[in-house]
Amino acid sequence: MEPVKGGIRFAPSVNQDEVEALAALMTFKCALVETPFGGSKGGLSIDPRDWDEHELEQITRRFAYELAKRDLIHPSQNVPAPDMGTGEREMAWIADQYARMNTTDINSRACVTGKPLNAGGIAGRVEATGRGVQYALQEFFRHPEDVKKAGLEGTLDGKVIIVQGLGNVGYHAAKFLSEEDGAKITAIIERDGALVNKDGLNIDGVRDWIAQHGGVKGCPDGTYVEDGSALLEEPCDVLIPAALEGVINLENAERVKAKLIIEAANGPITAGADEILNKRGTVIIPDLYANAGGVTVSYFEWVKNLSHIRFGRMEKRQEEAQHMMLVTELERLSADKGLGWELSENFKKKYLEGAGELQLVRSGLDDTMRTSYQDMREVWHSNDKVENLRIAAYLVSIGRVAASYRAKGL
């Protein structure tokens, strides 16, 4: 189904098989969260850290040129997005390259998503995948029956979490879960090792340290462990692999003690490891659902670009008007009853802040993550043969893909 959608990855490991597998995963991911796209994926087998910014721009623009020449990026054919090793900056270069080659296409901005706000992006896109991981976990913990299946209880508050990869997805997931849900991120596994702190790490502190020093080693916030991957095997409530594929495999699966694993990365658990973990009763929230926040908000961005409006403007005005009426009413009541209340300017400002594009994006994403989880769990609990959430996720999405083929008479 066109347009198709998927991330563009810059990493030395990129190869044809990986790109094809990830494109197939995108098809099912889009179907699961009901975004109207087929799946695609792109990649360059380069390590972005080997190139300076100017060189990277030249590489990205040339790549975009070759794709656009063949209609392999186009608002109605293929709409890429960021993935490992790429971000807003690369998407802005791609959008600009496409626009230069298609000067009369008024929809050119919709040729790629994940762009910076000042280049046609949407509020909340950078954080979207990590935010989606947070919303997915929040929804999981709203279902005590599911929480019990993982051998857990209660809410996210106080839960011990280990995160692998403090990049775009891992950083935002870790930050929101620790700052907003009361979870404790006790270990972060990065390329050069892991950082451990039983009381919970300061995510922004660790992120700043990595930005300055290129790794977690020496960060004063926790204890450095050279063999980072050993931390995948530490006991914890929730494990969030948010870096590479295949990190939980036949080598280490027997030793992984997490009760719940949420696949923030694509394919972090190999098929063999999946079988072992399922037999042991580990609950796995599968990638095609867990990291669908990015594609969901990308869809909002694409719609925004095609409709040529700035989302939130109408809603903000309406909400502002309603809030103003309430504030005025409160002040009138107070004066009538001689209560002498005075609403502080700070209160009024805070009260009026609850509207706009970011709020619209967040509530749309939250709704998507809630609904998709509920669709999956309904199938999961409907039949003993549906042993886990991954099978349920595929049943839901394959059913939707099949229905769309049938509708077309294929």
Ligand SMILES: NC(=O)c1ccc[n+]([C@@H]2O[C@H](COP(=O)([O-])OP(=O)(O)OC[C@H]3O[C@@H](n4cnc5c(N)ncnc54)[C@H](O)[C@@H]3O)[C@@H](O)[C@H]2O)c1
């Ligand atoms: N960015 C998105 O919107 C998005 C959407 C869906 C899925 N994903 C998936 O999430 C995963 C991460 O993507 P990202 O965009 O956060 O990438 P990123 O490049 O921003 O971050 C990856 C992080 O993993 C770390 N890392 C690399 N090798 C490692 C290793 N061997 N051990 C531990 N850490 C290592 C890197 O240092 C980096 O901090 C990928 O599987 C990607 O396909 C990303």
